[in-house]
Amino acid sequence: MTGPTHGHGSPRDPPPAPGRPWPRSAFERPALDLARSLLGARLVREDEGGLLAGIIVETEAYAGPEDRASHARSGRTRRTAPMFGPAGHAYVYLVYGMHSCLNVVSDGADRAGAVLIRALEPTDGLDRMRHRRGATGGPDARLAAGPARLCQALAIDRRLDGHDLTTGDRLWLTDADPHTVARIADAGIVAGPRVGVAYAGDDWGSRPWRFGVRGHPSLSRPFPLES
DNA sequence: ATAGGGATTCTC
DNA sequence: AGAATCCCTATT
Numbered sequence: 464m465t466g467p468t469h470g471h472g473s474p475r476d477p478p479p480a481p482g483r484p485w486p487r488s489a490f491e492r493p494a495l496d497l498a499r500s501l502l503g504a505r506l507v508r509e510d511e512g513g514l515l516a517g518i519i520v521e522t523e524a525y526a527g528p529e530d531r532a533s534h535a536r537s538g539r540t541r542r543t544a545p546m547f548g549p550a551g552h553a554y555v556y557l558v559y560g561m562h563s564c565l566n567v568v569s570d571g572a573d574r575a576g577a578v579l580i581r582a583l584e585p586t587d588g589l590d591r592m593r594h595r596r597g598a599t600g601g602p603d604a605r606l607a608a609g610p611a612r613l614c615q616a617l618a619i620d621r622r623l624d625g626h627d628l629t630t631g632d633r634l635w636l637t638d639a640d641p642h643t644v645a646r647i648a649d650a651g652i653v654a655g656p657r658v659g660v661a662y663a664g665d666d667w668g669s670r671p672w673r674f675g676v677r678g679h680p681s682l683s684r685p686f687p688l689e690s
Numbered sequence: 691a692t693a694g695g696g697a698t699t700c701t702c
Numbered sequence: 703a704g705a706a707t708c709c710c711t712a713t714t
Contacts, residue, residue, distance in 0.1 A: 523697070525697080532697075533697085534697075534710095537710090537711065537712090540710080540711075541710090542709080542710060542711090543710095556697085556709090556710090557707095557708070557709065557710090558696060558697065558698060558709095559695095559696060559698055559699080559706075559707070559708085560696085560706075560707035560708035560709065561698080561699085561706065561707055561708075562698050562699070564697065564698080566697085579697055581697085599699085599700065599701095609698070609699075610697070610698075611698050611699065612698090612699075657697070658697070658698090659696085659697050659698075660697060662695090662696080683698095
């Protein structure tokens, strides 16, 4: 919804509170824990065009340099530097030469963990998301159903690489409203192997470190053995 | 300097 | 099933 509202709500109606950004301490935990706790949280993007937001419904954990599926496997480089820094920052990278993907840095500066945000349930700025996604966007539930799709829908690219997610500027996380939290919690969490990491070998490639809200229509793809 | 390949998505 | 498309990392 854009443009001035007129005539309806009383001037005393409080504006919808955006909710305050998650503090650094919320991110200072192992990637596996953070990946699960991010499910049901609200990801908010604000730019010149207004507010774009959604509920996180799918994540993947990347542990650190020993994780053969993680970009941190080659140690600290220019590209992966954010992962080797403090928790609560963004690690945004370009994949296949054309798609941005968003990670949330976990742990502490001594451990290069991160969580890939793989899918959102769109909640705010749907008109703009449809426009950004173009004719291929499909139904609204699919506008941010994938790590690159959500970056396109929320106008996230490498200009936000290294961005501090705890300040409430441009990109941050908040708790969802209680009704949404309850709905997501009731659905339950499913786990499965991470997507697109066969190069990591069987050990690391098959670990069930992908997490999702069971049966949610905005998942990037189904989980293998949903139970 | 250069080669090999990618935490994806869309179309054929 | 194949392309798009650029940057990263490792190697020469």
